Amino acid sequence: MITDDQLVTIIGQQLGDTVGGDEILKDREEALDYYYGRPYGNEEAGTSKVVTREVLETIEWIMPSLLRVFIGGDRAVEFVPVGPEDEEAAAQETDVINKIVLQDNEGYLLFHDWFKDSLLQKNGYIKAYWDEQEETTTEIYENLDEYALAELIEREGLEIVESTEREEIEVTDTPMGPVEQFVSYYDVKCKITRKSGKTQIDNVPPEEIKVSKRAKGLNLYKAPFVSHDSPMTATDLLELGIDKKTIDSLPSHNDSEYNLESSRNEQGQDYADSPVDDSMREILVHECYIWVDFDGDGKAEYRRVLMAGNKILINEEFDYCPIIALTPVRMPHQHMGMSEADLIKDLQFIKSTLLRQMLDNLYLTNNPEKEVVSDQVDVWDDLLESLPGGLKRVKAPGTINPLTVPFTAGASMPMLEILDGMKEARTGVSAHTMGLDANALAQSTKGAFMGALEQANQRIEGIAR
Secondary structure, three states: OOOHHHHHHHHHHHHOOEOOOHHHHHHHHHHHHHHHOOOOOOOOOOOOOOOOOHHHHHHHHHHHHHHHHHHOOOOOOOOOOOOHHHHHHHHHHHHHHHHHHHHHOOHHHHHHHHHHHHHHHOOEEEEEEEEEEEEEEEEEEEEEOHHHHHHHHOOOOEEEEEEEEEEEEEEEEEOOEEEEEEEEEEEEEEEEEEEEEEEEEEEEOHHHEEEEOOOOOOOHHHOOEEEEEEEEEHHHHHHOOOOHHHHHOOOOOOHHHOOOHHHHOOOOOOOOOOOOOHHHOEEEEEEEEEEEOOOOOOOOEEEEEEEEOOEEEEEEEOOOOOEEEEOOEOOOOOOOOEOHHHHHHHHHHHHHHHHHHHHHHHHHHHOOOEEEOHHHEOOHHHHHOOOOOOOOOEOOOOOEEEOOOOOOHHHHHHHHHHHHHHHHHHHOOOOOOOOOOHHHHHOOOHHHHHHHHHHOOHHHHHHHO
16 A cells, blocks of 8 residues: 555656656747747847747637537537437437537537637646536525424534524413413524535636656546645635645745736736635646556555645545547647647748838838038938928038938739748648538548538648547
8 A cells, every 4th residue: 555655756766757848838938929929038129029920820710620529509519319218318418418518508618718729829728527516505584483493403404503593482271271381483594515516617727737658548437647736725725625734734836937918918917816715725736647556456546636735635546537629730659739830930930020021111212311411411300300291400511411221122022922831831821711511520430521621621621620
């Protein structure tokens, strides 16, 4: 049997042997910078600083096609019966799953963010799990007799918070005549806790997922180790059943290490720390899914382990990995794929550089520099402004001569067209192909599949398949 200390050591080693690390984090930050069109850092004063937006344009053109394929209709999934006896069950399963995905979990937004993460950040992740919730309400009951009070106390999930007892004299008719007796009545205030559960599907920021370098694909259940590293509040941990003394001993979370909020913010600004009470203190929790021989029988079991700091909070057997991954450009025998941003970041940089040079050339052509005889100019401020109909005060004619700059920007136009062609070849996005036939793609026959290829771009269709 593995002890908690040994398990902490194993998980620590696995966390240090995951895919990507700082290099992948840097790539993801750079992709966001390119998407938002932020400066490259090589800009010079007095020259053009324009940034083209090929990354944004490509991803935003691909997104509608992918979303139309998967949730363009009223169903995201359909169960197909194997035989006539399965038809009713298949129809019920179809209705239930579509309600869970499209209604209970806002399916459009779920798929939108999942796809966009993968197109921009290499891999996209969602997490599907059974979420048990507790709802607490307060109810007040008045004038309860002893029998009604006893029945109320037996209710599951009910806790009496306040109780007031009073006695009243009641007269009862008997064969011996009227009899007076004291009867107790109760006014109570109750707290009622009701438990419920549902299938919850969440988008997970890609930087929160750590996957073993030995993972050979996108199926994370087959990976030796997967961790979802996310900040949880003290309240969240209390609701999981972790005792308060343990929670108080855990270190607070430093969010700068794990998220990309600063880069995701369009202005590139960090969010200010907000003062919170201790119940909302954030703690970094590693939710790990690991194959490990915990019971010492020589055979690895799949386990779910929650760890914070150097303490094991939960350790249980598990039979599936709730994290589902996808990527637009799969790489054989690797978990990490390539994003659409990876394919065209260099083209955006080159095109931005060319366009800057063309604009600089056009500006100098329209506003050329001047050759001036210094002792023949009265007011130098006149030369610092270039206005239509402006005056230049000189002592003698011909003392100011424009330096002619030839217009060469036109020679760069063919290069821009070449870059557009390269982008189309890499991504499948062009002015002529902007969508897919979702109905044809949904069919499994070869003819319908080929029809989809004829009607839409093969690169985008390949991502969808």
